[in-house]
Amino acid sequence: MDNNNNNKNINNNESNNNKDNLCDIDDKNKIDDENVLYRLSLNPNKGGLQNVDKEKINKIIYEVSKGSAFFKNAKEKEKAHFEKIKEIKKKYLFLKNQPMEYEKQQMKNIMNKMESDRDLSQYIVHVDMDAFYASVEELDNPELKNKPMAVGSKSMLSTANYEARKYGVRSAMPGYIALKLCKNLIIVPTRFERYHELSHQIRNIIANYDPDYCPASIDEVYLNITNFLNDNPNYTPSKVTEELREEIYKQTRLTASAGIAPNICSDMNKPNGQTELKNCTDEILKFLKDLPIGKVSGIGKVAEKTLNELGIKTCGELKENMVYIKELFKPSSYQFLLSASLGLGRTKIENKWKRKSISVERTFSNTSEIQKLEDKLHEISCKLANDVKKENLKGKSVTLKLKTSSFEILTRCLTISKYIYQQEDLYKVGKKVKFIYIIFF
């Protein structure tokens, strides 16, 4: 009997354990996959419209993606990140149990110093075109208006109009997945020349308010309107920004959104809106207090998740935890996060951009034929030589980047003694980096 009972107990325990283990594995996989979805930037929570059925959208995206090599690769990366987070968490818990009195005082001093250096004299405006590519397509083809539409291809979308965003369609989403979310979605191909043309037009308008404006991308500009305000005392920052946006609309029939702030710029009121943050420390800190850290430019999916795992979700919480961040992160990350937590952005707009690299990359279907790879190398070296010639550049470091069929990215780099710029030389050096093929065969 005893034996039997014992056996039974053991059996029960074992089966319970097994069951628990299975549950754990199932749950863990489920959580992992959710994390992967989030990592893929397909989480509709971020940016865009709020009134989307997030659950439904995520489910569709998951069903389409889950078996793919792309998803598998993302999952591997997610696992690696999870390990890193575990380490950081461990250190964090340890630090949390320390008094850290000295460090806390030190952090207070650092913050006070930075606070007293805060420059509130400059009025910086960040102008951002609404769904730029999509809006340009609607402009040139009004029939597309009020219909769900995205710019790109079945493989990849650049932008979606607001009608399409209601279905969860987003930039950086493959078109074929977008079509599952919205079967009436119209996908139009990109026309970069046209976007550049309008971008140029928009920058000319902006130059009237600050000739030293700084383009941040094809559809985004930073400008300093302090001088303009001094020269035109009857204007307020809001009024300048309104007029500027109106002028853009008048001349291009495209809408822009803007953030006005002394040192932190945000696009809280999109589309076709603007938000002003007064040049006043209290208002800046109040704004930051509940601002999700992921909204800060420079904090992407990885950093956001790392911080979230430490229980830090807002800039206010970030500020409160800076003592620990200083110990847990690398100096430059710490410096960046410290500035972000205080809302210290740029107060100087500089547009002395100097190119540091130039590149060409092409994605092609899976192959392991050397000839095809060499043909590709030839193709990109031609395009690169062309671009290099246009800008009168030369270089002596050549990097070859390879994406495998499992979406792993490998780079191999070779630095040579003299500067080159001709296609033949680029191709030759590219071929020299051939041990990249060895990985294959």
Place this chain on the structure above:
DNA sequence: TACATACAC
């Protein structure tokens, strides 16, 4: 210098 990772758009 070589390579990887993160980030923005």
Place this chain on the structure above:
DNA sequence: TATGGTGTATGTA
């Protein structure tokens, strides 16, 4: 059928 292209910064070895 199918998950891009260009450029920058930074950490690590």
